[in-house]
Amino acid sequence: MRKMALVIAVLALAGCGEGKEASTQKTPSSAVSVQASVPAPAAGPQWDLEVRGETTQAVSDLSGWLIEHSFVSNVVRENGKDRILLGPFGSKAEAEARQADLNAALTKAKKMNIESLIIERPAAQ
Structure with missing residues (x-):
């Protein structure tokens, strides 16, 4: 069941950008206003949330569960x-x-x- 949900999520995300090529073209003035509103990266420290199992558990199982429950994770x-x-x-x-x-x-699960x-x-230098 978990593999099926992952396959469906990948297929749904693969089709997200289809057909938007012509409709997403912006005028130069709107592109300038979008760039001006993007905040600069923070110079201070950043925080991460590490998720781990108390018992030995496959990384793919845990990251798959996180994806199924809308938690985007990175494996490092x-x-x-x-x-x-x-x-x-x-x-x-x-x-x-x-x-x-x-x-x-x-807790709910x-x-x-x-x-x-x-x-x-640590802050990037």
Whole structure:
């Protein structure tokens, strides 16, 4: 069932941009206003939410569950270990809010063997 949901999600996302080529052309003045409204990247620290199982669990199973429940995650390999991260978030308050959402979804799904930790990502130089 999980594979079927993942296949459906991939197919739905693959068709999202079809037929928009002609309708998304912008005039130069509107392109300038869009670029002006994009905020500059934050110079301060960023925060991530690390999700891991207390028991050994396949990374694909956990990341698949997160995708099914609308949590976009990144799998990062550090020191030979895979880590599942949500984020980055601009402030610790944003990370805490997302952690509360995740904990509520985990409780609702009766998944008691998964924990989440807020970690600080060093500022890019």
